[in-house]
Amino acid sequence: MTLSDAPSIAVDALSVFFGATRLLGPVSFRVAAGETLVIMGETGAGKSLTAQAILGTLPKELRAEGKVTINGRQVDTLSPTDRSALWGRDIATLPQEPWLALDPLMQAGRQVAEAHRYVAGLPPEGARNACVRDFETLGLVGAERRLPGALSGGMAQRVAFAAATAGRAPILLADEPTKGLDAERHARVVGLLTQVPKDGGALLVITHEAAVARALGGNIIVLRDGRVIEQGQTDQILAKPQEPYTQDLLAADPQAWPRSGTAPDGAVVLTAEGLAVTRGDRVLIEGFDLSLRAGERVAVTGPSGVGKTTLLDTLAGLIAPARGNVQRAKSLGRHAVQKLYQDPPAAFPPHVPLEQSLRDVARLHGVTWDRVTEYLIALNLLPDLLERRPDAVSGGELQRISVARALTVGPVVLLADEPTSRLDPITQRQTLELLAGITEAKGISIVLVTHHAAIAENWAHQSIELKSAT
Amino acid sequence: MTDFTQIDAMPPARRSWPRIRPARGLGFTLLALLALCAVAGPDLVGQDPAKQSLLEARQPPSADNLLGTDHLGRDMAARLLSGAQLSLSLAVLSVLTAGLPGTLLGIVAAWYGGWTDRVLTSFADAVLALPGLLLVLMLAAISPGSWWALYAGISLTLWVEYFRYTRQRARIVMAEPAVEASRLLGLTPGLIIRRHLVPEIGPGLLTIAAFGAATAVTAVAALGFVSVGVRPPTAEWGVMMTELLPYWREAPFLILQPVACLVITVLALHLSVGGMRRP
Numbered sequence: 001m002t003l004s005d006a007p008s009i010a011v012d013a014l015s016v017f018f019g020a021t022r023l024l025g026p027v028s029f030r031v032a033a034g035e036t037l038v039i040m041g042e043t044g045a046g047k048s049l050t051a052q053a054i055l056g057t058l059p060k061e062l063r064a065e066g067k068v069t070i071n072g073r074q075v076d077t078l079s080p081t082d083r084s085a086l087w088g089r090d091i092a093t094l095p096q097e098p099w100l101a102l103d104p105l106m107q108a109g110r111q112v113a114e115a116h117r118y119v120a121g122l123p124p125e126g127a128r129n130a131c132v133r134d135f136e137t138l139g140l141v142g143a144e145r146r147l148p149g150a151l152s153g154g155m156a157q158r159v160a161f162a163a164a165t166a167g168r169a170p171i172l173l174a175d176e177p178t179k180g181l182d183a184e185r186h187a188r189v190v191g192l193l194t195q196v197p198k199d200g201g202a203l204l205v206i207t208h209e210a211a212v213a214r215a216l217g218g219n220i221i222v223l224r225d226g227r228v229i230e231q232g233q234t235d236q237i238l239a240k241p242q243e244p245y246t247q248d249l250l251a252a253d254p255q256a257w258p259r260s261g262t263a264p265d266g267a268v269v270l271t272a273e274g275l276a277v278t279r280g281d282r283v284l285i286e287g288f289d290l291s292l293r294a295g296e297r298v299a300v301t302g303p304s305g306v307g308k309t310t311l312l313d314t315l316a317g318l319i320a321p322a323r324g325n326v327q328r329a330k331s332l333g334r335h336a337v338q339k340l341y342q343d344p345p346a347a348f349p350p351h352v353p354l355e356q357s358l359r360d361v362a363r364l365h366g367v368t369w370d371r372v373t374e375y376l377i378a379l380n381l382l383p384d385l386l387e388r389r390p391d392a393v394s395g396g397e398l399q400r401i402s403v404a405r406a407l408t409v410g411p412v413v414l415l416a417d418e419p420t421s422r423l424d425p426i427t428q429r430q431t432l433e434l435l436a437g438i439t440e441a442k443g444i445s446i447v448l449v450t451h452h453a454a455i456a457e458n459w460a461h462q463s464i465e466l467k468s469a470t
Numbered sequence: 471m472t473d474f475t476q477i478d479a480m481p482p483a484r485r486s487w488p489r490i491r492p493a494r495g496l497g498f499t500l501l502a503l504l505a506l507c508a509v510a511g512p513d514l515v516g517q518d519p520a521k522q523s524l525l526e527a528r529q530p531p532s533a534d535n536l537l538g539t540d541h542l543g544r545d546m547a548a549r550l551l552s553g554a555q556l557s558l559s560l561a562v563l564s565v566l567t568a569g570l571p572g573t574l575l576g577i578v579a580a581w582y583g584g585w586t587d588r589v590l591t592s593f594a595d596a597v598l599a600l601p602g603l604l605l606v607l608m609l610a611a612i613s614p615g616s617w618w619a620l621y622a623g624i625s626l627t628l629w630v631e632y633f634r635y636t637r638q639r640a641r642i643v644m645a646e647p648a649v650e651a652s653r654l655l656g657l658t659p660g661l662i663i664r665r666h667l668v669p670e671i672g673p674g675l676l677t678i679a680a681f682g683a684a685t686a687v688t689a690v691a692a693l694g695f696v697s698v699g700v701r702p703p704t705a706e707w708g709v710m711m712t713e714l715l716p717y718w719r720e721a722p723f724l725i726l727q728p729v730a731c732l733v734i735t736v737l738a739l740h741l742s743v744g745g746m747r748r749p
Contacts, residue, residue, distance in 0.1 A: 318650065335656045347651045351669030360665065361655050402651075409655055 007071055007170030007202050008032040009054070009091070014066035016049050016058065016226075024049045024226040026066065029219070033170065036196075036203045036218025038234060040210070040249070042424035043394075046226035047206040051175050054204075055093065056083035070171065088119040088167035094174040098160035102148040108155075109135065109144030112162045119167035134162040138192075152305050154185035161192060171202045178212055182304045182451035190215045208424055210253040214238055222246050252425035254454035260436070263461035266294025269332065269412050269445055270315065274324035277307040277314060285311055285466060288324070292413065295443040297436065299456035302466030308449040311466070312339070312415045315447060329412075335365070338406040340416040344398035348390040354401055355386035361408045375404040379434050396427035403435060407442075414439065416448045420455075432459055497741025504735055507551055508558040517545035519552040519705045528721050540710070540724055541717055549705035550731055556706050557735070560621055561686040565679050567621075568628035573675060575629075576636025577663065580644055591637070594630045602627035606689065607698060615701035624689055628682045635678060639671045677743045684739040691732050707732050 008031060015025030024046035031037045039047050053064040056075070068076045070090050075083055087093070095101040103111060109131055116127035135141055138158040148156055157177070165172065174193060178186045190212060196203040197218070205216055213220055213234055220234040222245070229243050241247045250256060270292040277285040284307030292298060302308055313319045315326055316337050328337070341347040348357055362372050376383055379400040385393050386401075393401070399419055406414060419435075420428040436459065439446055450456055456463040512519050515536055523543035531538045537546040579587040606623030613619040643649060643666050652662050693699030694708025702709050707728040714725040 316654065318654075335654065338654055339651060341647045341651065343647070346647045349648050349652070349665045349669070352665050357665070360657060360661060364656050364658070364661075405655065 007090075007200075008069075009071075009171050009202055009204065010067075010069040011050075011054065012067040012069075014050070014053055014064065014068065016046070016053050017063045017065065018061060022226065023062070024053070024223075027221065027223075027228055028066075029221060029231070031171075031202045031204055031219075033200050033202055034197045036194075036205065036216050036234075038213040038216055038218065038220045039204070039206045039223060040208065040213050040220060041223035041229075042208055042249070042426060044225070045223040047208075047223055048175060049226070050223075051093070051173055051204075051206060054173065055087065055091065056080060088115065088164070088169055090169050091171040091173060092164045092167060092169035094161055094164050094172065094177050096176040096179050099148055099151070099153065099156040101160050102156060102163070104148050107145050107147060108140070108151060108159045111148075112159060112166055115163045115166035130166065131162075134166070138162055154181060154188070154304065157181065157185070157189060158192075161189075170200070171204065172196050173204045173206075175206045176208070177205065178207065178209060182302075183453050184303055186451075210238060210250050210425070211255065222249065248426055252429040254429075254452055254458060257429065257454070257458040259458050260297065260461055263293060263297070264295035264440070264443070266296065266443060266445075267329065268292065269294050269329045270326070270337070272315060272321075272324065272326045275311070275314060275321050275326065276323035277310045278322040279307065279310060283322070284468070288464075288466075290315075290447075290464070292445045292447065294412070294445055295440060296462065297439070297446045297448065297460040299448045299450055299460035299463045300466060301450055301453055301456045301463065303468065304451065306466045306468050308466060309417055312417050312447065312449055316415050332412050333410075335409045336412040338409055338411040338414055340399070340402055340406065340414060340419040342418040342421060344395050344402055344419075344422075345390045347402050348398070350390055353387060353389055354393070358386065358401070358405055358408065361405055365409055367408050367410075372404065372408055375407045375438075376401070378438055379404055380430070394427075396423050396431055399423065399431055400434065403438070407438070411444060414444055414446045416446055418449055418451065421451065491744065493741050493744045497738050497744065500734060500738035501742055504554060504558060504738060508554045510551070511555045512545075512548040512551045514551055515545065515547045517548035519544060519548040520703055521545070528717065528724065530723075537727060538721075538724065540714060544705075546724065546727055549710060550707075550727055552705035553707045553710060553728065554731065554735075556617070556700065556704070557687045557690050560617065560624070560690055561683040564621055564625040564628060564686045565683050567625045568682060569632050569675065569679055572629035572632025573636045573671075576633045576638075577640055577667065579633070579637045580640030581659070583641075587637070590633070594633050597626065597630050600627075603689070606693065610693065610698045614698070617700060620690060620693060620699055624686045628685065631678055631682065632675065635674055636671055639674065640667055643667055643670050680739045680743040684736045687732065687735050687739075691728075 010030040012028050013026040014028070016023045027050060029037055039050060041047050049058070052058045054068055056078075058064055064076065066076065067074060070086060075086060102108070112134055113127045113131035116122045116130040117124060120130075122130060131144070135144055138161065140155060140158055140162070143151060143155055143159070148159070151159060177189050177193065181189060193203060193205060194216060203216070203218070205212065207213060217234050219232065220237050221228055222230040222237070222243070224245050230237055230241065230246050237246065238250065241250055268291055270290070272288055272290040275285070275288040276283060277288070288311065290298065300308055300311065310319065314321050316339055317326065348354065358372055359369065362369060373383055381397060381400055381404065385397060390398055420431050423431060432455070435446070448460060507514065517535070521544060523539070526539050526543040527541050529535055529539040529543070535545050535547065537550065540546055540549065575590055579590040605627055606620065609619040609623040646666075649662060649666050652666065657665070690699055690706065691708035691711070694706045695711050697712065700706040700709055702713065710728040711725060714728070718725045
């Protein structure tokens with residue numbers, strides 16, 4: 001067991017190649033015991049490649065160069081088997097999408113106990129006790145016997161954290177640990193992570209969120225297209241970014257957005273009175289009131305599992321309200337309420353070229369193709385993109401295409417369910433800005449569900465915070 | 471512990487219809503040849519499959535009789551072609567009459583859910599509880615030796631597979647946000663089926679159809695072989711095997727011919743959907 005005196009990780013001129021193309025690097029850094037390093041950048045910047053190169057889990061067709069030293073031992077020269085022996089013992093990883101990393105058919109407690117038993121080498125009894133302790137510390141008591149599918153995203157994240165750290169590896173590598181978490185869980189995960197260096201570990205965090213970097217402190221590397229843009233102390237770089245890209249990245253943080261103006265004084269298009277939302281026998285939301293005016297942007301926030309999506313579906317008329325009522329203005333047509341989805345690829349038929357999907361909608365609603373093209377251009381989209389299938393365009397582009405698709409119908413109300421939570425910060429800002437601009441010009445109202453308090457605050461005219469009814 | 475399988479790059483385009491592989495090419499070629507034989511039938515060799523000539527029994531291949539003659543002096547090639555006609559048309563027919571209602575009912579069950587779904591599923595389960603061969607035998611007993619009993623029996627057993635596959639896939643597709651979006655956007659049910667469902671279930675249905683056709687061809691031959699299917703003197707591969715079995719020592723090339731036809735047909739059907747997404 002290597003609970004070595006000075007855990008550290010050192011990376012020297014690390015590069016990753018695909019054939020002759022350099023995808024990443026050269027990157028060099030050192031994280032010693034009690035230190036933190038944040039690697040920040042957007043999708044495609046090479047953040048995960050860095051993690052893979054350190055762990056030795058790069059896909060076969062990629063090749064790494066440079067020197068990686070973990071706890072004083074050069075590891076890039078080791079065989080794959082020897083490298084995997086380091087996992088969990090010398091270096092632990094907290095994967096993104098923890099529910100994918102957990103075994104769906106194994107109780108949560110067992111997965112953690114198993115790590116204590118086989119990675120840390122505790123006797124069966126000790127492993128069970130250690131697992132109980134972990135669940136107490138992490139606020140997971142009562143979840144030991146549940147299968148991962150029955151855990152919320154935040155709980156799954158903590159179970160994965162417990163399993164990952166059970167081997168007591170002194171180095172923790174966390175890849176986008178806060179992705180898709182609501183504000184409260186976000187803070188809790190960041191809290192867990194800040195504890196790592198305090199306990200004498202070395203922490204390496206990959207994130208696209210400036211707020212996470214700010215909270216963790218330490219040192220930072222800003223990556224873009226595989227190249228290091230800036231490197232230094234986190235507080236200094238965040239306070240005085242030298243490079244324009246870093247400035248853009250920081251400006252994309254919703255906390256830095258300008259406040260939106262006052263709501264337009266339009267006619268009321270959609271009202272909800274005393275709405276209750278239930279799931280099974282459980283009452284999720286009670287007494288929800290809304291009076292939505294034309295051109296108004298309303299944000300709905302609240303913790304995961306509070307019933308935000310169900311509320312949107314009720315407003316859309318897809319689900320009958322459990323109590324209360326939803327009324328649309330008489331002038332609204334059948335298709336006047338449209339939805340935007342969290343995961344853009346899931347909102348399109350996967351095998352159909354995008355152009356076909358859009359043409360179907362245009363034809364059914366008697367809209368000319370020129371008009372659709374106008375929307376696309378207004379949303380900064382190249383019409384050439386439409387020849388592709390949904391999985392061959394980026395998430396940001398696809399979300400804008402889905403906005404264009406919704407506009408084709410001539411909607412009065414757009415119900416958006418976390419439409420940008422899977423997008424990079426800069427893309428998120430662009431998407432929401434374009435959405436605000438185009439809906440304002442057309443007098444379309446938006447109800448936006450978000451877990452980001454700052455987006456609700458700055459982007460919307462009005463913000464409603466949901467609290468669990470139970 | 472580690473889950474870094476994903477790289478930050480564009481995912482490769484999803485393929486639902488894989489490119490044709492050599493094995494599939496072979497399967498298609500064989501199928502095309504078989505189809506040609508079945509369409510042309512005995513005319514291809516210009517011989518009557520029923521004409522006996524005891525003086526020319528069990529002759530080796532010659533210019534007149536390309537594949538020789540059987541124990542009654544009938545032209546083997548003409549009889550095999552006639553058998554191909556019977557087997558393949560029965561297979562195609564039963565696949566169509568099983569596939570269309572099976573698929574449509576599957577869509578209906580997934581689309582409406584609730585009671586409709588429960589009734590249809592129970593019915594399918596009930597059919598599934600009966601061994602397929604038993605059903606065919608029962609029908610064959612009602613009307614011995616008739617081809618329609620065979621056809622009805624095979625078709626009745628095969629539709630369940632289409633139904634179950636389609637229903638199960640369609641339920642998943644229907645629950646996707648993409649379908650909800652399409653409904654909100656005002657797409658008609660027909661269009662939703664075409665855009666969302668057909669690309670999703672098409673390849674799987676083709677696979678089931680090919681396997682189903684192979685099952686039908688084998689069933690016809692098996693029943694003919696045990697003398698409950700088509701009766702002599704009809705030229706049918708299974709019947710021919712029974713008739714030629716006593717001569718396997720003296721003239722093994724005779725019984726080999728219908729066996730080879732059966733093997734090639736089943737092989738061609740299986741190869742043609744090889745590598746396709748499995749249901």
